Amino acid sequence: MATALIILGAGMGTRMNSDLPKVLHPIAGAPMLVHAMKAGAAVTPEKTVVVAGHGAQMVTAAAQSWDSDVQVVIQSEQLGTGHAVGQAADALAGFEGDAIVLYGDTPFIRPETLEAMIAARASHDIVVLGFEAADPGRYGRLVMQAEQLDRIVEFKDATDEERAIRLCNSGVIAADCKTLFDLIAKVGNDNASGEYYLTDIIGIARAAGLLATVVQCDEAETLGVNSRAELAGAEALFQSRARQEALEDGVTLTAPDTVYFAHDTVLGRDSVIEPHVVFGPGATVESGATIRAFSHLEGCHVSRGAVVGPYARLRPGAELAEDTKVGNFVEIKNATVAAGAKVNHLTYIGDASIGEKANIGAGTVTCNYDGFFKHKTNIGAGAFIGSSTMLVAPVSVGNGAMTGSGSVITEDVPDGALGLGRTRQVTKSGFATKLFDMLRAKKARQQKGH
Numbered sequence: 404m405a406t407a408l409i410i411l412g413a414g415m416g417t418r419m420n421s422d423l424p425k426v427l428h429p430i431a432g433a434p435m436l437v438h439a440m441k442a443g444a445a446v447t448p449e450k451t452v453v454v455a456g457h458g459a460q461m462v463t464a465a466a467q468s469w470d471s472d473v474q475v476v477i478q479s480e481q482l483g484t485g486h487a488v489g490q491a492a493d494a495l496a497g498f499e500g501d502a503i504v505l506y507g508d509t510p511f512i513r514p515e516t517l518e519a520m521i522a523a524r525a526s527h528d529i530v531v532l533g534f535e536a537a538d539p540g541r542y543g544r545l546v547m548q549a550e551q552l553d554r555i556v557e558f559k560d561a562t563d564e565e566r567a568i569r570l571c572n573s574g575v576i577a578a579d580c581k582t583l584f585d586l587i588a589k590v591g592n593d594n595a596s597g598e599y600y601l602t603d604i605i606g607i608a609r610a611a612g613l614l615a616t617v618v619q620c621d622e623a624e625t626l627g628v629n630s631r632a633e634l635a636g637a638e639a640l641f642q643s644r645a646r647q648e649a650l651e652d653g654v655t656l657t658a659p660d661t662v663y664f665a666h667d668t669v670l671g672r673d674s675v676i677e678p679h680v681v682f683g684p685g686a687t688v689e690s691g692a693t694i695r696a697f698s699h700l701e702g703c704h705v706s707r708g709a710v711v712g713p714y715a716r717l718r719p720g721a722e723l724a725e726d727t728k729v730g731n732f733v734e735i736k737n738a739t740v741a742a743g744a745k746v747n748h749l750t751y752i753g754d755a756s757i758g759e760k761a762n763i764g765a766g767t768v769t770c771n772y773d774g775f776f777k778h779k780t781n782i783g784a785g786a787f788i789g790s791s792t793m794l795v796a797p798v799s800v801g802n803g804a805m806t807g808s809g810s811v812i813t814e815d816v817p818d819g820a821l822g823l824g825r826t827r828q829v830t831k832s833g834f835a836t837k838l839f840d841m842l843r844a845k846k847a848r849q850q851k852g853h
C-alpha cells in the first residue's frame with residue numbers, strides 16, 4: 404500500500420533558547436528533521452509533507468535539500484498537533500493509502516517499528532506508537548480497553564487514575580489518509596490547553612466504531628528533544644549506537660568512545676579507526692583502510708589499503724584511491740589522489756588531481772585561489788614534487804616530472820622535465836666565521852658597558 408509521511412515541525416521549541424528552529428538543530432551533522440525524514444524513508448513514502456511554522460523558510464530549505472520532492476506546508480499559528488496535521492490535508496487531497504505522522508523533533512524511530520505499525524494496520528483503522536515510560540511525566544496516556552486503544556488523554560486533562568497509566572503516546576500515528584483527515588476535521592479545542600489535539604482522533608474514531616491499537620517500542624526510540632541538554636543527550640545516544648554498530652560490522656575502533664560519527668558515515672569491514680577521529684557528513688572509508696589518530700574527515704572517500712593521518716584533514720571532494728598515504732598535518736579538498744600516491748607531511752592539496760604513485764614533498768601547497776576564482780592543479784603519474792613547492796594554479800606537472808624544493812611553479816612542467824623556480828644559491832667562503840666573530844665582539848663590548 405502507498406504511504407505518505409506527515410512530519411510536524413512548526414513548534415517554536417522555546418526551551419532550546421535559539422534563533423534556529425528546533426527541528427534544524429543537528430544531531431551527528433544532520434538536522435533533527437532530516438533524521439525524522441530518514442526514519443520515515445523506511446516505509447518508502449510516496450509523498451512527504453513537512454508542516455513548518457517557526458523559521459519556515461529555513462525549514463523548507465533544509466527539508467528540500469535532503470529530498471527535493473518534499474512538500475512543505477505552513478502552519479502560521481501553532482494551534483496544536485491536530486491542527487498541524489490538518490494543514491497537510493490539501494497537499495494530500497485524493498491520496499490513496501496510509502498516512503504516518505512523525506514529529507520533526509523525534510529523530511530515532513527505527514524502521515522495524517514503522518514496519519510493525521504498518522503490519523498492525525491490517526487489522527486496525529488507527530495504529531498509535533506507544534511506550535512504557537520510566538517516568539511518564541507530561542506525556543499523553545494511552546487508555547486501553549483489552550487489545551483496543553480506547554482514547555488518549557493528555558496529562559493536563561487527565562484524572563489521577565489516568566495519570567497512573569504508564570503506557571504513553573509517542574505521537575507517531577498511522578491511519579488511512581482520508582480517514583485521518585475526516586477525523587481531524589471533527590477535533591475541537593475544548594481542553595486544558597485550548598489546542599486542537601491530534602490525540603483526540605482516537606476517541607472520535609472509537610465512537611464511530613473504528614478500531615485502534617498500540618504498537619510498543621523502547622522509550623529511547625521515541626526520545627524527543629526539547630532543550631539543549633536533551634539535544635546533547637540525543638547526540639550521545641546516537642554516537643554510542645553508531646560505535647556499537649561499527650564494531651558489530653567488523654570495524655576496529657581502538658578507543659570507541661573517542662570516535663565521533665556523522666549520520667551517514669560508512670565504514671568498511673576491517674577498516675581501522677584509531678582514537679580521536681571525527682567524521683563530518685559524507686565520509687566513506689572502505690575495507691582495510693586505516694584512519695590514524697586525531698584525523699578529521701568529511702565528504703570524502705578513502706579506498707582499500709589507504710592510510711590517513713595521524714592529524715590529517717580530508718575535506719569535501721577528497722577522493723583517495725587504493726594504497727594512498729596521507730600523513731600528518733595534510734589537508735586535502737576537492738582532489739583525487741590516484742593509487743599509491745603519497746602526500747605525507749605538512750601539505751595543502753586543493754582542487755587538484757594527483758597521478759598514480761606521485762610523491763608530494765613536505766610543505767607543498769597548491770595555490771588554488773586568487774581571491775576570486777579557484778584553479779586546478781594537475782600532477783602526473785610518478786611525478787616527484789620537491790619539498791615546499793608552491794604550485795600556482797592553474798598549472799600542470801607532467802608524468803614522471805619533478806619540481807625542485809622551494810620552487811614556485813607558475814608554468815606547466817612537461818612530462819619527464821624538471822621545473823625549478825627559485826633563485827640560484829650564492830656561497831661565500833669564510834663569511835659565516837667572519838660574521839660570527841663580529842657579532843661576538845659586539846656582544847662582549849655591550850656586556851662590559853653594563
Ligand code: UD1
Pocket residue numbers: 411412413414415454456478480481482483484485486487506507508541542543544555557571572573574599600601602627
Ligand atoms: C504530544 C502529544 C502527547 C505525546 C507527546 C510525545 C498531543 C496533543 N500530545 O504532546 O500525547 O505524549 O507529544 O512527545 O498531540 N507541533 C506543530 N504544530 C502545533 C503543535 C505542535 O507542528 O501546533 C509539532 C511540534 O513542533 C512538535 C510536535 O508537533 O514537533 C509535538 O508537539 P508538542 O507541543 O511538543 O506536543 P506535546 O505537548 O509534547
Ligand code: CA
Pocket residue numbers: 627629
Ligand atoms: Ca514535546
